[in-house]
Amino acid sequence: MKILGIETSCDETAVSLLECEGTIDTARFTVLGDALNSQAALHAHYGGVYPNLAKREHAKSIVPLLAKALGRARASTSGEIVPLTDAKQEHVEKILEREPALCHELIEFARLYPKPDIDAIAVTEGPGLAPALWVGVNFAEALGTIWDTPVFGINHMEGHIASSLAQAKDDGRYELSDVDFPVLALLISGGHTELVLAKKWGEYTIIGRTRDDAVGEAFDKVARTLGLPYPGGPHLSKLADEARQRDEKADISFPRPMIDADNCDFSFSGLKTAVLYAMRNADVSNKDRKTLAREFEDAVADVLVKKSKKALQDTEAMTFVIGGGVAANAHVRKALADMVKQQFSDIDLRLPEVKITGDNAIMIAIAGYLRILGGAKRAGALRANANLRLEV
Ligand code: KG4
Numbered sequence: 001m002k003i004l005g006i007e008t009s010c011d012e013t014a015v016s017l018l019e020c021e022g023t024i025d026t027a028r029f030t031v032l033g034d035a036l037n038s039q040a041a042l043h044a045h046y047g048g049v050y051p052n053l054a055k056r057e058h059a060k061s062i063v064p065l066l067a068k069a070l071g072r073a074r075a076s077t078s079g080e081i082v083p084l085t086d087a088k089q090e091h092v093e094k095i096l097e098r099e100p101a102l103c104h105e106l107i108e109f110a111r112l113y114p115k116p117d118i119d120a121i122a123v124t125e126g127p128g129l130a131p132a133l134w135v136g137v138n139f140a141e142a143l144g145t146i147w148d149t150p151v152f153g154i155n156h157m158e159g160h161i162a163s164s165l166a167q168a169k170d171d172g173r174y175e176l177s178d179v180d181f182p183v184l185a186l187l188i189s190g191g192h193t194e195l196v197l198a199k200k201w202g203e204y205t206i207i208g209r210t211r212d213d214a215v216g217e218a219f220d221k222v223a224r225t226l227g228l229p230y231p232g233g234p235h236l237s238k239l240a241d242e243a244r245q246r247d248e249k250a251d252i253s254f255p256r257p258m259i260d261a262d263n264c265d266f267s268f269s270g271l272k273t274a275v276l277y278a279m280r281n282a283d284v285s286n287k288d289r290k291t292l293a294r295e296f297e298d299a300v301a302d303v304l305v306k307k308s309k310k311a312l313q314d315t316e317a318m319t320f321v322i323g324g325g326v327a328a329n330a331h332v333r334k335a336l337a338d339m340v341k342q343q344f345s346d347i348d349l350r351l352p353e354v355k356i357t358g359d360n361a362i363m364i365a366i367a368g369y370l371r372i373l374g375g376a377k378r379a380g381a382l383r384a385n386a387n388l389r390l391e392v
């Protein structure tokens with residue numbers, strides 16, 4: 001089955017075409033074509049993602065990205081351009097009434113481009129930034145109308161979990177097999193910090209979440225304090241690593257908020273403020289910036305390790321997986337891997353390929369396939385839901 005994935009929940013616009021095979025226990029995925037546009041450089045100016053700018057950029061880049069992904073896939077087609085009847089065109093215009101430029105571009109595309117050989121469209125319906133999500137959802141609905149293809153709404157967080165569990169094979173495929181449930185997922189991104197327990201696909205319990213900032217948000221804000229560009233996570237990590245290589249440590253130690261609390265919740269705002277004060281008080285040298293970055297990263301890793309350890313002890317989890325942009329962080333990966341190796345040697349640890357940790361559309365197509373195999377039926381019009389929950 002061929003699934004077209006579409007992701008527009010935050011500041012990445014992405015379209016992927018995947019060939020999906022196998023059962024829910026032996027699923028395999030081949031990425032036939034993938035195209036992604038990151039808006040990070042545009043948002044850098046605001047020090048964070050600016051929703052209306054994100055929406056505008058998604059609307060501008062999504063048709064070219066669709067063409068690129070299909071081109072890369074050399075998507076086989078029936079060779080036939082599906083005639084755009086008046087009724088269809090009216091429907092598409094209604095769906096995209098708030099996006100006239102995008103509507104026009106899509107209709108032009110539909111007139112020129114034969115229908116590719118696809119079976120379903122999977123699109124992120126939430127959580128995320130409402131204006132950004134709506135572009136993807138409406139675009140997917142319009143495309144589904146043009147090509148008579150069913151459209152499925154996908155939870156972005158389920159996408160992170162499923163794609164992080166999938167193992168990258170040498171031939172470039174992803175294999176999602178031998179997953180022992182329950183699965184504990186630590187989801188760490190710019191918008192989320194959650195510990196989620198999955199009893200099976202589609203059945204999730206949130207056992208811990210941040211009470212204020214998300215980890216990635218803390219990385220980005222602290223990075224800004226250190227004078228680094230947005231998104232600052234990778235830059236900050238590089239600085240921290242330079243201090244670690246030279247074995248240089250900061251004179252002060254930052255708080256590890258909530259580390260001893262008897263729950264799996266997180267808080268990162270106090271830690272962020274502590275770095276802010278340290279930067280204000282001292283006559284900060286370049287070396288200090290590196291050691292402060294290291295101390296910050298160590299504090300984050302300590303908290304993530306302690307809370308994940310508690311969650312693994314409190315649950316019967318057989319598999320532990322991390323996902324989201326911050327899952328690319330080498331120090332965090334190593335700290336979590338060391339903890340699991342030393343204390344939970346019977347647990348299957350899955351560290352995702354770095355290139356799949358950030359937002360992408362491959363993960364949305366993967367989650368779409370699982371949903372379809374799980375018997376999901378296309379029902380009614382999709383709605384973007386900024387606060388879509390994993391728990392049902
Ligand atoms: O999952 P993602 O691409 O988008 C959201 O859904 O938020 O995550 C982006 C976040 C940003 O805050 C970015 O700074 C952070 O992930 N990030 C990192 C690293 N790479 C990305 N944080 C720390 N270390 C990294 N290597």
Ligand code: ZN
Binds near residue numbers: 156160189324358359
């Ligand atoms: Zn994400």
